[in-house]
Amino acid sequence: MQPSQESLHFQPHFISHDSLYKSTKNGLIVRELKESTKKKNMDLLSHVLLFLFLFLFTIPAKSADPLSEYCNTNTIISRNQTSANIDRLLSQLVSGTILNGYIATSYGKAKDKVYGLAQCRADVGRKDCSTCIKDAAKEILKRCPNQADARIWYDFCFLRYDIKNFFGEVDTSFGIFYLNVENVTNPKTFNKELGTLMDRISSKAVVAGNKGNGRDKTKLTPFLTVYALVQCTRDLSPLFCSQCLAIATENFQTICKNRKGCRALYSNCYVRYELYPFYFPLDSDSANASKAHHVSVVFKPQVS
Template structure:
């Protein structure tokens, strides 16, 4: 897959945070009939009830031709309480925002939820995604990009270790007062080699769309990558007062 995307750029003017019921974005496709819609509701109920226990579930409901496949996953560093709250919001919002679609997905900071009449389990999906980039740029891009590349190599290596279940996170000091934080995660249905490939594609957007920016996140259906100059993953040293108002958003078709 190439990175020659046609993208739509605009300022993200919403004021929201990770705990908000407002998602980072959603994708809706393919109409559904009444039987499929009923199966989606039953599938979502299962995703909501079972995801918090393990942070992940991939399952299905119904039989052909009305079978629906679903996946839900929380970010690997969040608590089961935050996971549960996020998945509940996701299940509610995806039905409101994609009311008549049988192929839908929704992204939050703390979780991701998806369903489709196609069995997508175990497949890399980087065809639809969302990118947020900080509007500010770093003052020493050469040093910053070198440190960012080194840190991402480290956390990608973490993510493809079986025991880490697709999650990698870390930080590195850029100066006395500045620290770079980064996190990557794949959905747990991916094989490790596919996880590595997905993360490489996602991080490839940094050079093209987030070059020299102070922060960037790329959200695909199969993986997620993010870096910031403030702590955003748990355990937090302090809770930053950040919003999406200082970011530029891109749709990655």
């Protein structure tokens, strides 16, 4: 029987352009971030909004609370058949994920055809996976009722659908980062050990049979261990999986520099490290988890 995981996460705060001034005065830092890349097959946005909201307390994770969602407002559902096909697709995504932990499939024909992908974290048991993906299928329709391109992230699973075929493509145009607000006391040693650990588990993720997942830990001192996990969606080739993980870990060096913990969620990969056990099977020592404070960082594509 799988142990019940208690991970730490916070709901990202999204704000409209009309509320920027008020929200900034209330402590929400708004910043525009510019990115560029020459990597082939990378579809990175040149402009994204960076939102930070500081939480001074922790909130226990619940399966019914998604980490975030993305509803593409440029893909409004205009045909009843498309909406009906999304409902049927979601049913297939739920059953397929419960059975295999992952599914990428499509439903419908011509203009009404929809593509979907769902996946649970490879270390999560079937019961938790089943609960998570069922919640995701219900919640995504509530949060993105009129969008044909929708995505939803949970700690244990991820689900998306679109009217465009996205299978096998790397998409880092939208991402969520969760940061521990505390810094490590020995950043030089910590960052060196973390980099080595990330390289090691990223190499594991692209090995056939590992289902795009790599996880491991490194003991920093007799009393301190860093735990890390990476995972790609299983439709990606090893090359594209490596590219997605490289983008996520590269952002760690700036967004999460010297932090005690960080989590990155993209549509194709998930990367996380903490100074407490969070992946299964859990280590017995999880005392540090209750002391963690986090800040959420949201990359949100600009709408033209």
